Amino acid sequence: MFELHASKVANLKNDVLSGLTVALALVPEAVAFAFVAGVEPLVGLYAAFMVGLITSIFGGRPGMISGATGAMAVVMVSLVAIHGVEYLFATVVLTGLLQIMAGLFKLGKFIRLVPHPVMLGFVNGLAIVIFLAQLGQFKVTNEAGELVWMQGSQMATMASLIALTMAIIYFLPKLTKAVPSSLVAIVVVTIIVQSFNLDARTVVDFVRDMTNNPAASIAGGLPQFSIPNVPFNWATLQVILPFALVLAAIGLIESLLTLTLIDELTGTRGKGNKECLAQGAANTVTGFFGGMGGCAMIGQSMINVNSGGRGRMSGVTAALALLGFILFASGLIEQIPLAALVGVMFIVVIGTFEWSSFRIINKVPKADAFVIILVSAVTVATDLAIAVIVGVIVSALVFAWEHAKHIAVTRSVDEQGSTVYDVNGPLFFGSIASFLEQFDTEADGQDVIVEFKNSRVADHSAIEAIDTLAERYISRGKKMHLRHLSKECRQLLTKAGSLVEIDVIEDPEYHIASDQLG
Structure with missing residues (x-):
């Protein structure tokens, strides 16, 4: 796997700086996933803060970043549309309890049964999903309130800033590794845009486009404790239980696969059952504090790993910095050019995609090659959990056929x-x-x-x-x-x-x- 100056040793300075970099990249992601789920931006931001903080402290994989994710958001949207956001909070609480049960019954170990071709398909498909998700940043709102592709000089500026960001991230480590190159790239590009007053979309532009509200902002207060305002009866359980089961499965599968991927990158081994417990506790707490829940984020985890984040402090820093942005520095963060964050994510795509799969595709058994392509395609077409389940089933059937x-x-x-x-x-x-x-x-x-x-x-x-x-x-x-x-x-x-x-x-x-x- 292509890897940018990854170190296997935890370092407090690197953890803090990489955590700040991750926090900057978390803002548009959390807002976008909140939009997908049909809730307010702060619901996504609060989830990113709380899930990220709790899993970083208690989780089984130091250096892994968790927060609101698209895989879970697409499941939530129909629930919110039909029953409202309070039912979502109740579902997130139940999701967390189910994940805690999975941890108590030590189900996390079964992620080790995922075949290697499924893992290859998983990371390749996820890289494509991350890439496609960034294409939405190349759209602007026209006079009719519709999202359309950028044109002319605005597109040229966006492309140039992305290229500059990627160049800094790639070449700076050859000169010095004292600070994360991703953080330097974001700061440099922001200064250039502000100094020359370039026509570049910023984080606040993205928030306003997503909410269709010209006054929207990421500013807010501390999350408040609140018991979900739903009837506590059998009818409510019938509504939320199916969603909770799906969300719990998606969250654990994505988290445990990300854990396995980071294990390979860092040459260490995380604790799957401990991560199940931490993810469950995080979602349970988040549901009581007005968050949409979440799980591990492979894109942000890759940013963290490639920026030198190895210890728990990297995730803690990212979560606390995100809360600081919401409380005190929203005006500053909202001025960060989206091009800088897209450039960072494009580097993540390059680092996540398993380029060696092209080289080995003709050398591995045809069944394994088929599984790699199938899982990648299903990941792009549906979601990660379904793709992994399909891949495991096909691999098991192939195994059964061969041994028959x-x-x-x-x-x-x-x-x-x-x-x-x-x-x-x-x-x-x-x-x-x-x-x-x-x-x-x-x-x-x-x-x-x-x-x-x-x-x-x-x-x-x-x-x-x-x-x-x-x-x-x-x-x-x-x-x-x-x-x-x-x-x-x-x-x-x-x-x-x-x-x-x-x-x-x-x-x-x-x-x-x-x-x-x-």
Whole structure:
């Protein structure tokens, strides 16, 4: 993965400076996601502050940045449109409680089961999503109140400032790494725009376009505690529970995948279950303080990592600085050119995209290449959670199909004249059809032995297949013996149960996947 001067060592100065850089980039993102969800800008900004602060202090991945995200915002919009913002706050509280339960039940470890091709597709798709999201900054409001693409000198100015920002971020580390190059780029471009009075859109222009309010601002006070104003009854739960389940799943999947990505970048390992608890606590608190909730933000996390942020103080600084902007420095922050922030995000896109996937696409198995492309496409078309779930399902089906080919049954006759079948390979739902096809119940003798010493019965579908085979032999008046099955397998057999030859010394011990055993 393309990586800009990333260090693996935490440093307080780097954490503070990178946190300030992240805070500047958080403002337009939080406002944009609030707009997507159909709520006021401060609802998004408060979420970015509270979720970011709590997860930075208590989360399982120092250096990871959390806040309001687009993946969750697109789920919220229909809820807000139909039931209002108070129902959103109640849903965010319930989302947090569900995520806390996921942490308590230690479900975070399952993110390690996500295959590498899915991870590649995830980061590639996310890079494309981040890039496409920046294109909205190239639009302005015309006299009719419609958003249209920039034209002429305004577009040229925007493109030039973006190029300057990216050049500073790329070349400055070659001279010095004393300060984050992204922060320097934002400051330099802001000074140039203000000094020469250039026609460049600023943060306040973006806020006003998003809200369609010429007097809009990011200024506000401290978030206030408030219990969501909804009826506490079964009808309310029926409304908010489906949304809460989806939001909890999206939030955890995106957070844990971002955690895994930062693990790779920094050469360290985060704690998935601890992150689940922190994300849940953050969303629960946010719902009581008028925020829209959130999860890990891969774009801002990449800015933080590439700016030298490694410790918890980077996220804490970003959150506190964002609150400072809202309370005291809104006028200053609103003058930052959007071109500077777009330039920073374009560098994030370059750093996030796995360019090596182009080089290896013809070298990896076709199924893996398909999964990479599929997950990338679904990420762009829908959202990250659906893309990852689809990728995992397809990868699992491919795995099952490939291993279904590995079942082999060898037929022989022993000294006593019994027909012996040696089973080699895993017996599971994908291989049972091939398994059953390899027995000739008509031609076999009266005594048949099926040897499982070189096989493993993996699930209940395999048990059913063994019972089916036993029934075929029983119906023909033949006796079948099963050898080297585990104790659990023998317990689950019905038709073949009395035909198992038990060898206490040699019979294997392993756990079979079956709900019947609890």
